[in-house]
Structure formats: C-alpha cells, structure tokens
Amino acid sequence: MSISSERRTVQNPLLRYATEAGWTYVPPDEALRLRSGEDKPFLHAVLVEQLQRLNPGVVTHATKAEEVVRRLQALRADIEGNREAWEYLKGLKTIFVEADRRERNLRLLDPDRPEDNRFHVTDEFVFRSGARRIRADVVFFINGIPVLVIETKAATRLEGIAEAFDQIRRYHAEAPDLLVHLQLFALTHLVQFFYGATWSLSRKMLFNWREEHGSGDFETLVKSFLAPRRVMRVLTEYILFARKDGELTKVVLRPHQMRATERVLARAHDPQKRRGLIWHTQGSGKTYTMLTIARRLLEDPRFENPTVLLIVDRNELEQQLFQNLEAIGFSRVHLALSKRHLRELLAADTRGIIVSMIHKFDDMPADLCTRHNVFVLVDEAHRSTGGDLGNYLMGALPNATFIGFTGTPIDRTAHGKGTFKTFGTDDPQGYLDKYSIRESIEDGTTVPLHYQLAPNDLIADREAMEREFWAAAELEGVADIEEINRVLDRAVTLTNMLKNPERVAKIAAFVADHFKQYVQPMGYKAFLVAPDREGCVLYKEALDRHLPSEWSAVVISAGHNDPAHLKRYHLSEDAERRLRQAFRKPGENPQIFIVTEKLLTGYDAPILYCMYLDKPMRDHVLLQAIARVNRPYESEQGQRKTTGLIVDFVGIFDNLERALAFDSQDVSGVVQGIDALKARFAQLMDEGRHTYLPIAAGEVGDKAAEALLEHFRDKDRREAFYQFFRELEEVYEILSPDPFLRPHLNDYQRLAEMYRLLRASYEPHIPVDKSFLRKTATIVQQHTHTSLVHEPSATYEIGAAMLMALLNAEQPDTVKVFNLLKELYRLVEAKGHSAPYLLSIGERAEEIRRRFEERQIESQEALRELNELIRQLRAAEEERRQRGDLAARPHAEQAFTVEWWLRLHNIAPERAKEVADTMEAAFAEFPHWMSDRRQEGELRKCLYKALFAISVSDVVAWTNAILDLLRRATDA
Structure with a gap:
C-alpha cells in the first residue's frame, strides 16, 4: 500500500484510534442527516436529547431544548461569539425556568461524569456558510456540539503541517459560523502532530504534541491527545480568554502549565503542606497559569468558597492582573485600594479574589484571617516577600497556603536562598514545579538570545560603571528595577556620562542605522532602553533627527512634578493602549519604543526582536528586561523569529557571570554573543x-x-x-x-x-x-539571473501546445520531467475550477511524479507516460473545442469530466461517452446532489447503473472517486 495516501495512511488510522479511545464514529452521510443540512453545525438530535438529560428540571422538554439550540446558532461568528460558546460549555450560562420563575444554570456537558456525555467523530465534514463551502477532514462532537477539528495530510507531504494550518485559517475566514463553536484544532501528517486553540492563529500558538507528550508512535499520540476525559478537561479547565490592550485573545494552556496547576491544587488540598514554589521561566505563560489556578480554586467545591489573594509588587502589574481577571470573567474580584481597604476586606471575611500589592500588608495585624481555605498566590516571589513584608503577610494569614511564582532563576545570594526558604520548605528540591529556560527554548515557548557589544567609543565609561554601579552593595541579587533606579539616582557621574548630549547623539545615529540595516528589513521592532525618564526624552529627540518621528514613541510613567520637557511625553491610558496595540502589529508605527522602566516587565510583543540597552542592569532585573525579546514570532507570510538580539551600550555583557548571579546551569544557553x-x-x-x-x-x-x-x-x-x-x-x-x-x-x-x-x-x-x-x-x-528549471511567464497560454514544446526542448530528460510536471500543476491550478476534467489529468501527473521520485520509474519511462498524458490532454482540449455548446448546457461540463476520468482509466472513448450522456441528464435531474442527501443517493444510483452497463467491476469505488473529483472542482 502506498504511504502517500492521506486517507489510508493518516486519516483512517486516526479515526480507528479515536474510536478505540472512546469516540463513536458517524459516517459522513449519517452525520449530515443528524445535522439536517450542510449549513447546520450540530448533531441536532443528539444535542436536543443531551440537553434534556443533563438538565433535569431545567430543560424539561424538546421545545425548551430547541430554544437553547437557537441561542447557540445565533452566536456572533467571531472570537467574541467563540468565548460565549465556551461559556456555554463551562456551564456559565443560564436559562429561564418558568416553573421556578428564575434563571437556572444550563449544562451542555458534564466533565465530572464523562460517562454521561456522548462522544462522536465524523470525517469529510462538509459545511456551507452562505456561498462558501468547506470540507474539514475530521470533526469531534461532545453531546452533538463540534469542539475539535483535525486536518490530516499525507505523510509524504513535506509542507503538510503548514498547508493544514493554512486550511484552518481559511476555515475561520470562510466558515466562521462553524468555527464559532469549535474550541480546538489539531494538525497531523503522521510524523508530526500539532495543536492549538481556534481563533488564536499565530504560529507561535501552535504547539507540538509529539514533543510535549514524549516519544511514541502515531497510535499513542492520537489516543493520548483524544482521550475523552482529557479533551473534556482541556475544554473546561485549560482554555482562557483575556483582553490584551482591549483586544480579546484566546489561549490553551500547555502541558507544563497544566502540570503546575494540578500540583498546586493537590498542594492546596494537602493539610500537612502549606507552601510551594512554581519556578517557570519568563515568557512561558506564568500569568495565565496563576489565573487558571485561581479560577480552579474558586470553582472546586472541596475548598468551600475560598479566598484567593493574588499578590504583586508593582502598581502596573496590579492593574494588569485586575484587568485580566475582569476580562476573563471573574465575578468576585476585589482590588485592594489601600492598606486600610485590604485590612477591611480580610477582616470582613471576603470570599472570591483579592488583588493587592505586597506593600499593603505593611503593619498588618496578626491573625487577621485564620481560615484554612485562604490561598495566597505571590507573583515574582523572588522579590515580593523579602524582609518584614513577608512576615506581615504570613502573620496575618497564619493558616493560609502560600504559593510563590517566579520567572527568573533563583540567585545564589541570601535573597535567593530566602525565596527557597519561604516557599520551598515542603519540597525536597525546593520547588513544587520547575520549567527551565532550557526547556522553554527546546519546546519553542521562548527563543534563545544573542548579544552584541556596541563599538568601544559608544560603551559607557568602565571606571564609572565599576565605581558607581558594580560596587553598589545593595545590588547583590537585585530583584526590583526600582532598586536599580535608586542606585542610578546616586550615581551622579555615571548618569551624567550616560546622558551626555554628544554620546546620546552618537548612539542615536548608531541605533537608527542599525535598525534600518538589520531589524527593519526582517519586519521586526525594537526597544531602546534609556538610563532614566529624562534619558528617554533625550533619545527621542536625537532619534528623530535620523528617523521619521512617527517611527518611535516614548513610554514612561508620569510624575506630578515633572518639568515641561517630560510632560510633553505623558500619555493618557487610551493613547498608551493604542500605541501598545500598534507596536504588536507588523507594518504599523511605532517601530521603536523608548523606555526605561515601563514595559520592561509584563509586556508581551512577539514582534519585538532587538533591545538597544543603555541602562545598567543586573540579576533578575536584567533577565526580566531582556526576556521581552525572547518571545517566538511568525508572521502570516512565514517570517520566523528564531532568536532575540540585545545590543549592549553599557558593557553589561562583557562579564555575564558578574551580571547574572545565578547558577550557570540555570542560565546556560539563555544569552550568547553574536560571535557564536x-x-x-x-x-x-x-x-x-x-x-x-x-x-x-x-x-x-x-x-x-x-x-x-x-x-x-x-x-x-x-x-x-x-x-x-x-x-x-x-x-x-x-x-x-x-x-x-x-x-x-x-x-x-x-x-x-x-x-x-x-x-x-x-x-x-x-x-x-x-x-x-x-x-x-x-x-x-x-x-539569480536564470533558473535551472523552466520559470514560466504569465504572458502565454498554458496548454497542451506549450507542454509539447517543453517535451521537445533540448534539455536533459530529468529536467524535462520536472518542467512538465510543474507546468501541468500550474495548468490544473489555473483552470481546474472552470474545466474540472483537468483535475483527473492532474491526479495522473501527481501519480507519475510520486513514482518517479520513489525511483519506481526512470526519466525515460516518466517522459513516455507524460507524453501520453499530454496527448490525452490535447485530445480533450480539441474535443472540448468541437463541442462548443458545453458552456450553454449547464451540466455538460460535469458530464465531460466524467467522460475524461473514465478515458484516463482505460475505458474506450465511445463507452465513456455513453456514461457521460447518461450522467448529463442525471445531473440536470438532481442539480443539488452536493447538498441534498436524497438527491445524492438518486444520482449515485444512476452512476452505478451506467458503470454496470460498461462492465466496471468496482462500481462503488469508481463512483466515490468520480463524485469526490466533482466536489473538489466545486471547492477549488
């Protein structure tokens, strides 16, 4: 059996393994019957039945179930509607129950009792959206609702995953009223298996299941991915919708995030252990992990309506976290506005989520809340709980469970050891879960970083750096950019030197030139990190002398007493949000952000490639800052970001061991010189x-x-x-x-x-x-002035005459074979829709190409077969011209396609013509056979009889092949 068959080698085994994993296979015809038409997404009868079964006393009869179905069908066909569809799956929606005269929660599935749900899978899923029609390879339903689509490609298709991903993107554009319900997709061509969330179509959000699951054959990959209980858990527990600068985004958590969530929940339920450290590297989705844990704690009945505190150490992060929680849909979120307000919230036994900055625990009374179902999630734990603040926090909540999160390695200083001591005491290795920088690079969650030292005359004065920065004792294990700023405020000589107008002018000229030569041609963007807020303004003014002013923008915090030259660059919240949105998008200005503190933590812009660093930093602050450029990115045009670049103007990277006070095994591979x-x-x-x-x-x-x-x-x-x-x-x-x-x-x-x-x-x-x-x-x-293989011009007609010219050209046989195959492919692509008989010729050409590549035939044999194929093409073109009335007869083109498919399969021309004449009448009688199941059945009968009449032995296989060919012509 040929391994080049998508259906036999990939799609059919996938269906077999899915059924063995617990899904019930529904043939396409039966699925269409259950759907009641190609424009309906649900297995209608199944959904109506399950709505009543899962909602006793709420959906008490079929009429009520039909009302729910109508609501689902009326969802907006975009990501906003997709979020609402997910809320239905989560059980967050309600329906009015007349008998109770109130709204009651509605369940579309039951994740706690998988056996009460119904799992179906079908293939060749045709969906019609207005005038457009798609055909998805494999679609999975839970309780009649489509939740997952898988696109399969032949194992031999080198670009199979890319082609399948393009199809998923096309489905979003052409059938959004189907995609509004689907929550997940997967792509496979046997060797590779990728997955992602619908409505999240960036290549960086495409995850490799083979790498994440570990080694295993195709059967193991499919069964582990499609285990019904796992799919239910991913749908209901590990999908997140959030707004980023006002735009709704969707993510599905990766295995390391799911693993950490489960471990934290287990720790929260363990009465003997009250501490845990989650050490997940920068850029690996730590915030989403925290938010998922918070949601799961609130939803789990074992925790009896708990209080979950989310603790951050920066005002900007506090606001971001609060906005994320609101965007995700948490209903009970309290933002502690002051120390007093926080004390009142805790004293009042507030349940739900409380967001607070760590400093608001200062002087907090002991034993303020002694409940055991209090869970404290501490962001950036390596710097949030140092000193007395941590003591006040833990003293106020003596029986709480404390989970620390850090994105940077734990440093070798007393500060770092303190983080392990505070959160890691209940685990022998010091942490509950770890996802290292090396793992994130191997998984593709982040990209490696490279640095480049600026020319010597632009690098900061080494003596001033040594005296006023490196020798500052309080910078040992520094974890907060504010500590860096305080040191730089005292380092008068250093900061004056860094902001020297002549030096700023030279660096601005260098940055402008470097950006235009290296960064902009790749389609990426950059940060310029200045020593302080005034330095940002100086760099903006200097940069504007070399680049259009709209290319760059200053983003700094506003101070009440700022002088006029700083106030010019204050931004309103809306203005900053618009700039942040535009920066993430290719081709839009600004292309360079000039920053010193803002955006150096928590801002995620994958298109950011280069950081021009002119601010002394070290340890956690440095690692957090440079992690802004470690996000993977791939544009819609296929532009791939495989590394991030730091251009160093202060000499930090002259001595990495000194700049990063971490164990070398933790930061190994994080950042290397451009010389590497x-x-x-x-x-x-x-x-x-x-x-x-x-x-x-x-x-x-x-x-x-x-x-x-x-x-x-x-x-x-x-x-x-x-x-x-x-x-x-x-x-x-x-x-x-x-x-x-x-x-x-x-x-x-x-x-x-x-x-x-x-x-x-x-x-x-x-x-x-x-x-x-x-x-x-x-x-x-x-x-490249000439191509070794014929590059066709668009100025002449593609057809048999041109192919004959190529066949007779003075070229080696191997070159002729590829030129002919290429031109045949172009011919079919260009004209297959209007002349569908060409698709069968294209299939024959593809079969010749495959056999030639696999050395089943040599070039001379391939040329003989191509010669015969071109002769048949010329005959088909001539007959089509002679039958000039084809265009006037609505169904003659389909009949002509049937005739030529048969002739290419060695049926005599006169017998093929007999079948074609019979089928032209059948196509006229059953014009809607592609969308109407009854008409398709009648048409099949006509084709069966016509093929029997010419002594075809396998009429079912030939009928399927012919009708599939005609459908492809419609979909082309």
Whole structure:
C-alpha cells in the first residue's frame, strides 16, 4: 500500500484510534442527516436529547431544548461569539425556568461524569456558510456540539503541517459560523502532530504534541491527545480568554502549565503542606497559569468558597492582573485600594479574589484571617516577600497556603536562598514545579538570545560603571528595577556620562542605522532602553533627527512634578493602549519604543526582536528586561523569529557571570554573543561546501540541474538539505549585512539557488519566493539571473501546445520531467475550477511524479507516460473545442469530466461517452446532489447503473472517486 495516501495512511488510522479511545464514529452521510443540512453545525438530535438529560428540571422538554439550540446558532461568528460558546460549555450560562420563575444554570456537558456525555467523530465534514463551502477532514462532537477539528495530510507531504494550518485559517475566514463553536484544532501528517486553540492563529500558538507528550508512535499520540476525559478537561479547565490592550485573545494552556496547576491544587488540598514554589521561566505563560489556578480554586467545591489573594509588587502589574481577571470573567474580584481597604476586606471575611500589592500588608495585624481555605498566590516571589513584608503577610494569614511564582532563576545570594526558604520548605528540591529556560527554548515557548557589544567609543565609561554601579552593595541579587533606579539616582557621574548630549547623539545615529540595516528589513521592532525618564526624552529627540518621528514613541510613567520637557511625553491610558496595540502589529508605527522602566516587565510583543540597552542592569532585573525579546514570532507570510538580539551600550555583557548571579546551569544557553552565530554560520557553510556544492561540480546549466535533481530524488536527502538551508538562512538573516559574510556570499547564493531549484521542482504547490526569508529573497532576486528549471511567464497560454514544446526542448530528460510536471500543476491550478476534467489529468501527473521520485520509474519511462498524458490532454482540449455548446448546457461540463476520468482509466472513448450522456441528464435531474442527501443517493444510483452497463467491476469505488473529483472542482 502506498504511504502517500492521506486517507489510508493518516486519516483512517486516526479515526480507528479515536474510536478505540472512546469516540463513536458517524459516517459522513449519517452525520449530515443528524445535522439536517450542510449549513447546520450540530448533531441536532443528539444535542436536543443531551440537553434534556443533563438538565433535569431545567430543560424539561424538546421545545425548551430547541430554544437553547437557537441561542447557540445565533452566536456572533467571531472570537467574541467563540468565548460565549465556551461559556456555554463551562456551564456559565443560564436559562429561564418558568416553573421556578428564575434563571437556572444550563449544562451542555458534564466533565465530572464523562460517562454521561456522548462522544462522536465524523470525517469529510462538509459545511456551507452562505456561498462558501468547506470540507474539514475530521470533526469531534461532545453531546452533538463540534469542539475539535483535525486536518490530516499525507505523510509524504513535506509542507503538510503548514498547508493544514493554512486550511484552518481559511476555515475561520470562510466558515466562521462553524468555527464559532469549535474550541480546538489539531494538525497531523503522521510524523508530526500539532495543536492549538481556534481563533488564536499565530504560529507561535501552535504547539507540538509529539514533543510535549514524549516519544511514541502515531497510535499513542492520537489516543493520548483524544482521550475523552482529557479533551473534556482541556475544554473546561485549560482554555482562557483575556483582553490584551482591549483586544480579546484566546489561549490553551500547555502541558507544563497544566502540570503546575494540578500540583498546586493537590498542594492546596494537602493539610500537612502549606507552601510551594512554581519556578517557570519568563515568557512561558506564568500569568495565565496563576489565573487558571485561581479560577480552579474558586470553582472546586472541596475548598468551600475560598479566598484567593493574588499578590504583586508593582502598581502596573496590579492593574494588569485586575484587568485580566475582569476580562476573563471573574465575578468576585476585589482590588485592594489601600492598606486600610485590604485590612477591611480580610477582616470582613471576603470570599472570591483579592488583588493587592505586597506593600499593603505593611503593619498588618496578626491573625487577621485564620481560615484554612485562604490561598495566597505571590507573583515574582523572588522579590515580593523579602524582609518584614513577608512576615506581615504570613502573620496575618497564619493558616493560609502560600504559593510563590517566579520567572527568573533563583540567585545564589541570601535573597535567593530566602525565596527557597519561604516557599520551598515542603519540597525536597525546593520547588513544587520547575520549567527551565532550557526547556522553554527546546519546546519553542521562548527563543534563545544573542548579544552584541556596541563599538568601544559608544560603551559607557568602565571606571564609572565599576565605581558607581558594580560596587553598589545593595545590588547583590537585585530583584526590583526600582532598586536599580535608586542606585542610578546616586550615581551622579555615571548618569551624567550616560546622558551626555554628544554620546546620546552618537548612539542615536548608531541605533537608527542599525535598525534600518538589520531589524527593519526582517519586519521586526525594537526597544531602546534609556538610563532614566529624562534619558528617554533625550533619545527621542536625537532619534528623530535620523528617523521619521512617527517611527518611535516614548513610554514612561508620569510624575506630578515633572518639568515641561517630560510632560510633553505623558500619555493618557487610551493613547498608551493604542500605541501598545500598534507596536504588536507588523507594518504599523511605532517601530521603536523608548523606555526605561515601563514595559520592561509584563509586556508581551512577539514582534519585538532587538533591545538597544543603555541602562545598567543586573540579576533578575536584567533577565526580566531582556526576556521581552525572547518571545517566538511568525508572521502570516512565514517570517520566523528564531532568536532575540540585545545590543549592549553599557558593557553589561562583557562579564555575564558578574551580571547574572545565578547558577550557570540555570542560565546556560539563555544569552550568547553574536560571535557564536558567526561561528555557527561558518560551520554551516563548511558543511554546505563539502556536502552539497560538490553534487553538481563541473556541470553548468541544465546538466547541473539534472545532477541536482537526480541526487535529491531521495526524499530523506531533500528534507535533510531543506533543514540545513533553513538554519543557514535564519543565521544569515540575523547577521546580514556584515563584512564577515563577504567571503561566503557567492557560495551562499549557490546554495540558495539549489534550494530554489529543489523547491520549485519537487514542491510545485509551494510559492518558492515566499519560502525565503526577506534578506535571502533580496539576494536571490538580485543575483539569480536564470533558473535551472523552466520559470514560466504569465504572458502565454498554458496548454497542451506549450507542454509539447517543453517535451521537445533540448534539455536533459530529468529536467524535462520536472518542467512538465510543474507546468501541468500550474495548468490544473489555473483552470481546474472552470474545466474540472483537468483535475483527473492532474491526479495522473501527481501519480507519475510520486513514482518517479520513489525511483519506481526512470526519466525515460516518466517522459513516455507524460507524453501520453499530454496527448490525452490535447485530445480533450480539441474535443472540448468541437463541442462548443458545453458552456450553454449547464451540466455538460460535469458530464465531460466524467467522460475524461473514465478515458484516463482505460475505458474506450465511445463507452465513456455513453456514461457521460447518461450522467448529463442525471445531473440536470438532481442539480443539488452536493447538498441534498436524497438527491445524492438518486444520482449515485444512476452512476452505478451506467458503470454496470460498461462492465466496471468496482462500481462503488469508481463512483466515490468520480463524485469526490466533482466536489473538489466545486471547492477549488
């Protein structure tokens, strides 16, 4: 059996494993019957029945259930509606019960008793949204509601995951009234298995289940991912909706976040243990983990209506957390406005969530709340509970459970040891759960960082740095940017030197040039971190002399007594929110944020690539700041961010051991000099020169192309080269322009041309130029004057005549094969919708390509088969011209497609014509067969009879193939 079949190798096994895991398979025809039409998303009868079963005394009859169904169908077809659909699944919605004369909670599923739910799966799920029609591969239903869609691709499709992801994005655009109910999606082509949340379509939010679950075959991956109990838990407990700068976003938690949540809940239920430390690196979703834990604590009946305190140490974080809680939909949230207010809330035995800054516990009386069901979640625990504040906090709540969260490694100082002592006493290793920087990089949650020291004449005076910054005793293990600021306020010589107008002017000129050459061409954005608020203003004014003023913006805290030149840059909340939103979006201004304190913690902008650092920092503060640039990012055009860059103007990275007071094993791999990338580029280029460039050595033109195409007919070889070139290209993207690259440039261009040749030949469905990153695309356009494989012009007609010309061209056989296959693919793509008979020709061409790549046939045999295919194409074109009335007869084109499918499967022309004539009448009689199940059944009968009449043995398989082909033409 061929492994290139998507259905046989991937889709059918997935369905089999799903049923073995506990889902009931429903054939497409039966699913359509249960849905009552292609424009209906629910298994209607199942949903109506389950609504009554799960809501006794609330949904007491079918009419009431139908009312709920109408409400679900009326949801807004966007992310706002998707959140409302999720609230229905969570049981957060109500319905008015006349008998009780009040609203009662409505349950669409029961996560506590999985056996009371009904789990269905179907495939080839056709959904019609207005004039548009999609066909999803596999859809999963709980109680008749679609909750998960999986797109499968053939195991041999190199770009299968990318293509499947594009389909998911297309479904959101073309069938939002279906996607409004779906909460999760997955993508697989056997080897890889990715998943994500619907309405969250950034590539960075696509997670690799194979990596997260560990090793295992396809069966293990599918059954573990689709275990009904697990799917229910993810749907109801691990999806979050939140607003970020006013925009609604959606996330599904990753396994390390789920693991930490479960461990905290277990600790909260353990009467013998009252402490725990969650050590999850910056950028790994720590805030969402905290919010999920808070929600689960409140919802768990075991905790008997608890109080959950969320403690932060900065006013900005307090406001962010409070806004997040409101956006997520918490109903009982109290923001402690003052020390007195916090004391009143605790003394009044307030339940629900209380958000407070740590300093509001100052002088708090002991034993203010002695209940055991009080849970304190402390953000940035490495700096929040130091000194007396921690004692007041724990003294006021003597029986509470305290869970600390930190995103930075625990430092070697007494301060760091104190964090372990405060929160880690109940665990031998000192923490309840750990997700290290190294793990986050391996998982793709964060990207590695590289630094580059600025030219010597721009780096801060080393003596002043040594005397006034490095020697400051209070900076040992510093955990708060305010401590850094206090030291810098006293470091008069250093701060005056940093803000020297001549130095600021030089650095601004350097930043402007560097940004235009390195950062902007990649489509990314930057932070410029100034020594203080006044420094931000000085840099803004200097930068405006080199860049358009709208490219940059200052974001600083406002002070009541600020002088006029600072007040000019005060922003209202709305203005700052708009700037933060625009900064996250490619192509919009501002492109550079000038900051000193604000946005250095808690601000997440994946498009941020470069940080120009001109403020002395160290330890936790430094790690938190540079973590702003470690978020992965991929644009809709495929632009990938694989690292973050820090350009250092103060010399901090001259001595990393000194700058980061952490164990080397914790920060290893976090940040490396740009020289490491240069060494890697040189190493990769050596590999390219020794492994790949010699393949076509001594050959030119078409002979070189033939040698390369022949060598890379082996799929594993191609994939290895693609992987090699992508890494090489990513490093080139970061380093360019640089004099270091000059000796490598010619060979790099040759490798890029080789990559283009292979992609254009073996993957004709992928736009080659779009697969290049921006800087490589530029040099390819500038220096690749001719392509080794025929690059068609859009100025002439694609058709059999042009293909015959290619067939007779003076070129090596291997090159001819790929030129013909490429042009046949373009022909089918361009005209398959208007002339669907071409789709069957495309299928034959694809089969020739597969056999040729797998060396089942050689180039001469492939050319003979392509010659025959082109002859048939020319005959089809000629007959279509002779039958000039096809366009005038509504169903003649479909009949002509049937005729040519049969002729391509070795049915004599006159017999194929007989079937076509019969089917033209059938298509006219049953014009809605694609959407009407009854008409499809009648049409099938006609086709069965017509195929029997010409002695076809397997009429069912042939009928399915022909009707699938016609559907594809409609979907094209």
